[in-house]
Every structure is written in C-alpha cells, then in structure tokens.
Amino acid sequence: MNPASLIPAVTPIPVHWAIIDVLLVLTFTVHILLMNAVFGGGVIALVNSVGAGEPVARSLSRKLPTVLALTINFGVAPLLFLQTNYGVFDYAGSVLMGGWWLAVIPLLLPAYYGLYVYDFRYSDMRGGRPAILTLALAFMFFIAFMFSNNMTIMLRPEVWLEYFTNNHGIVLNLGDPALYPRFLHFMTGALAVGGMFVALLGRWHKQEHYVKTGLRWVVRATVFNILLGLWFLMSLPREIMLQFMGGSPWATLSLAVSICGAGAILHFGIKGALIPSTLASVFTVLFMAVTRHFVRMFYLSPYFSVSDVPSTGQYSPMLMFIASLCVVLALAAWMIKLYVKAEGRS
Ligand code: HEM
Secondary structure, eight states: OOGGGGSOOOOOBSSOHHHHHHHHHHHHHHHHHHHHHHHHHHHHHHHTSSGGGHHHHHHHHHHHHHHHHHHHHHHHHHHHHHHHHHHHHHHHHHHHTHHHHHHHHHHHHHHHHHHHHHHHTSTTOTTHHHHHHHHHHHHHHHHHHHHHHHHHHTTOHHHHGGGGTOOSSOOOOTTOTTHHHHHHHHHHHHHHHHHHHHHHHHHHTTOHHHHHHHHHHHHHHHHHHHHHHHHHHHHSOHHHHHIIIIISHHHHHHHHHHHHHHHHHHHHHHHTOHHHHHHHHHHHHHHHHHHHHHHHHHHHTTTOOGGGSOBOOOOHHHHHHHHHHHHHHHHHHHHHHHHHHHHHHO
16 A cells, blocks of 8 residues: 555645744744753752752752643644644654553653652652652653654654554554664753753852753763764665755755754863853754754655645734734743742742
C-alpha cells in the first residue's frame, strides 16, 4: 500500500501559512526553554540534594512548580499552531500512539504534584526529597520521550502502515535511528539551559556560587551536546542530511548559525559572562528550533508542502487573537511583577 494514500485531505486555513509557521517556531522556542529550565533545574537540584550545594536545591524547589505550569501553558500554543498547518500528519501520528499519548496526562499530574510536595514539604521530608524529585523527573523524561515519538511518527507516513497489524494505539517510532539522538540532544540541551536558569537565579539572589555551579553545567552539557548534535545529523536520512550540508542554502545557514551560537555559549560560559551566555543560549535555541523546522519540512517534502495549504484570507480572527495576546501578555507581566514582589517579602 502506498503510505501517501493514508494522508487525509488538507483543509483551508484562515490566514497565510507562513504566519502560523512563524508563531509555531516562536512559541515552541518558549516552550522548550521553559521545559529546559524545569527539567534541567530539577536534575541540578537532585545532584545538589546533599552537601555544600544544598541551598541551590532549596532555592530551585521554590521555582520548579511555577516553571512547570508555564511549560504546560506554552505547550498548548505550539500544539494549536502545529495542528493548524500540519494537523493531517500530527493527528494521524497521535492516533497511532494514542494510548501512550493519553498516558502523558496522568503522568504529568503526579509530576506536577511531586514538584509541589518537593517544595512545600522540603524541610520535613529530608530522606524522601531525592526520591520524590527523581520520580517527578522520571515522569517528565517519559513525557519528553513521548513527544519525540509523536513529533517523529508524524514525519514518516510509511510507519503508519503498522496500524494494519497493530491498531491498539501503542505504535511508537522506536525503529527510527534518528529518534534516539534527537531525544538525547533535547534532554542534554535541557541540562545546559537548566544550568543557565540556576546561574540567573544565583545572580538574582546575589549568590555568586550558584552562578559558578550553573555555568559549569552550561559548559559541560553544551560540549557533550555538540557531539550528540553531530550524531543526530548523521542519523538523518542521507538526502535530508545533505540538505544541511549545502543542499539547501537556508537550512545550511540556519544550522551554521545555531552551531556558532553554541560556540558563543561556550566562549561566554567559560569566561563566566552570564548575560552574554544567556543571550547566546536563547539565540541558539531559537535557531535550533528553526533548523528543526527545516528537518520537518524535508521529511514531509515527498508528501506535502506547507506552502500548498490554501488560505481563505479571513484575517479578523487573527487580529482578535493578536489583540487578546497583547492584553494577556500585559496582564502576565503585571502578575509576574506581583509574584516577584511577594517573593521578596517571604
Ligand atoms: C513535562 C512536560 C513536558 C516536557 C518534558 C516536554 C518536552 C518536549 C520535548 C522534548 C519536545 C520536542 C520533541 C521533539 O521534537 O523531538 C516537545 C515538543 C512539543 N511539546 Fe512538550 N513537553 C512537555 C509538556 C507539554 C504539554 C503539556 C504540551 C501541550 C499541551 C506540549 C506540547 C508540545 C508540542 C506541541 C511540541 C511540538 C511543537 C513543534 O513541533 O513545533 N508539551 N515537548
């Protein structure tokens, strides 16, 4: 059977596809930065559970539940934009792995609850602290792996044929050699950005040893992640890999800029320059997200081009959305201001 015959028909969207693609990449960047702060920050808290680094763990415990809540909220936005432009692929993939996909919710809730227990019961739960944090991190690790499966199964309609021998909603993309380096690349990036989060927290609380601890994580995880990134590139199907080696000038440029960004993180991180290395991290994650978007387009190119998605030219809902977004952003900024003020009093 030709896998292309399994792809549902594309329906028109209200606005030009490029607007949705830009919003998808931007909101995904925010989602992944927050996920990195909560997962990477959690791992750093765990490693510092005992000994001289323990105050770092205490300080992180107060922040992790809020950052997880923000991660989830900023997960919804790319989900909606993804469904708008790539829904026919994303929905099909989600249905194939439906059991695993739905398992994300009952695992996310205890992870969230675990982080609250870790914070609120921090002082009276000495021995149990590492255990509860490990459990919350294990659930987050599993959720991230499910997302990597979901984001890659949608790219390979040839894998969808498995439905005809296994229709229990438990198909994963485990036979894809690119899945493992891709996932590990994400999770190691989380340790680097988590380190940046710890360093920023240290600067905020005027605790310079946090800054040192955080930057050490940034540098070590980034060095390791360059190797994982190379593995990821080599594991891509040959014709896609070649696109990043000059085949497509824009994709090659995007990858080259991201690699330069990683170099800048290392340069500033080693020098102990916190703000420049933070800016370099945000810049690198943004360009890696653009590069990842190219990977998606190349995978789908035999079946689909997003530029073929028709638009009905109805821009008023989009304008309403932008107006509401501005109001919500202003309210969020105000709430964060109140939150920071309240923290100062505690
Ligand atoms: C602990 C919670 C979470 C973790 C650790 C996590 C982690 C990840 C990771 C690692 C990816 C990249 C996967 C890849 O491309 O291989 C990803 C993508 C994504 N996540 Fe999350 N996620 C979490 C929660 C959520 C939630 C609750 C939502 C939605 C409500 C969400 C929505 C998304 C979407 C839509 C993408 C793909 C966006 C795109 O393709 O551009 N995430 N997540």
